[in-house]
Amino acid sequence: MLDQKYDVQSKQLVAVDCSIFGYEDGILKLLLFHRNIEPSRGKLSLVGGWVNEDESVENAAFRVLKKLTGLTNIAMEQVGVFSQPDRDPGGRVITVGFNALINIKMHNKDLVQEYGAEWFNVSGLSNLIFDHNEIFEKSLEQLRFKASYYLVGLDLLPEKFTITQVRQLYNSIFQRKFDPGNFRKKILSLNVLKRLNKKDSSESKKGAFYYEFINSEKMSINERIVKI
C-alpha cells in the first residue's frame, strides 16, 4: 500500500460465484439456482456465497460447492474478479468467479433440489441476474482454453471409457464436431491413456476398446490438444 493505514479503510462485502459445469448424456450443463433473496428473487443465478473473514476465496468456493452438491476434492479455478460498484443492486459486493467441472451422476441431488437449483444446457444461456452472464461467458471461455491444453474431465466419464466418449465430451465443451480419426490420434499421442483388453459394445457392432487414465501429473502446457 502506498501510504494509508489499515484501520481507516472501508471494508467491502466479498463473495464467490461458481460456474459449476456438469456433463451428462453427452451434453454440457451448468448448475443454476432460483435466487431466493431480494433483489431479483426467483431469477436464475450462479451458485454463490459470502467469503468469511477467516477463509480464502478458494475455501469459500469449495464450501459453496460442497453445500450444494455434497462434493469435495473437486478442482476449482479462479475466473476473475467482478467489482463494478453497481453490479449488484442489493449493495456493493465484490465477487470472485470460480469454475468447477463435475460429474452430474456423482453429486447429491437432494441438496440441489433443496436449494432450488437445476441443471441447464449451456448452449443458449443468456438471462442470468446481474453480471452473471459475463461471469459465465468468461468461465466457459476459460474451460475451453484449459481443455485445449489439458485433457480435462476424465473424472466426468466412467472409470473405463472409450476414446469416442472423450471425443463426445470435447464436442460438448467446444460445441463442434472433432474429426474421429484425428482426435483419437491426438489424444493417444499424449501417452496418458492405457488401453484395456475389454471392449464396449453398446455403441457399435465392432465394439470399442476401453481406456483408463494413467496419471495426471506431467501434462505440460506445450501439449496442445485442440486449436481454438
Add this chain to the structure above:
Amino acid sequence: MLDQKYDVQSKQLVAVDCSIFGYEDGILKLLLFHRNIEPSRGKLSLVGGWVNEDESVENAAFRVLKKLTGLTNIAMEQVGVFSQPDRDPGGRVITVGFNALINIKMHNKDLVQEYGAEWFNVSGLSNLIFDHNEIFEKSLEQLRFKASYYLVGLDLLPEKFTITQVRQLYNSIFQRKFDPGNFRKKILSLNVLKRLNKKDSSESKKGAFYYEFINSEKMSINERIVKI
C-alpha cells in the same frame, strides 16, 4: 448467494497490488517500493492500494498506477486474487494482483522518488514482503504468456523501431536469446508492422530499417509468436 442476507455478512479489506513492469536499456524491470507502514516497514513491496467502496478493482489499480507514475491509459490486467487469511500480518486483506507494462522513460520520476520506489531488474527478485513473491511470479508468467500470443510492448519502444529492438525486448521478457533470423520472419509474418524508408545506423554499420506499428485490433490468439 445460497441463502444469507446481505446485512449480516462480514466485510473485508480489499486491496490491489500491481506488478508494474518497465523496459529500459534492454532490461525488464519491476517497480517496487520500500513500504513505509508497519508491519514490515522498509522492506520491498509491490505497489498497492486500497479498493474504495465506490470503485472497481480495475479503477483502484489505475489510480495506484497514476499516483506513482503519473501515467494513465495504460492497459492493466488482473493476475488473480490472493486471500489467505494470514497473508498480511497486519490484518485480513484480500488483494487482487494486477499487471502493467510501461515505458520507463515516460513516467514521472519525481513521483516515484517521492514514494521511495525504485526499479529493480526482474531477474533474481525473491525477497518481497508477504506473498508478493508469489504475486510477482504469477504476473511474470502471465506477461510471458501474453507476449507469446500478442505482440506486446510496442509502446515501450520508440515510435519507430527496428526488428532487433523488438527482439531485444522479447529477449528481456523471456530471459533467452531468440534467433535473429527466425524472430524477424515470425514478427513480420504477423503483418502488423510497416517498414519505413529510414534506417537506424546506431547499432550496426549496415543500418537497420525502422518499422512502425499499423494497428493493434486484429491480432488473434491463433497467431502465436513464440513457443513457451
Add this chain to the structure above:
DNA sequence: GCAAAAGTGTTCATAATACACCCATGT
C-alpha cells in the same frame, strides 16, 4: 579487408487437417 549486425534462404522435423479406406459385427 574484416568484423559485425542486417537480412535471406534452405533444410529438417513436427504437427494439424482432410479424408480415403479397411475392420468387425449385429441385424
Add this chain to the structure above:
DNA sequence: ACATGGGTGTATTATGAACACTTTTGC
C-alpha cells in the same frame, strides 16, 4: 450383405528451429 461406428494410413500444408550464407558499411 450391408450399415455403422471403430480404427488406421496417407497426402497436404503449415510451422518452428537450426543454421548457412549473403549484404552492407564503418573502421
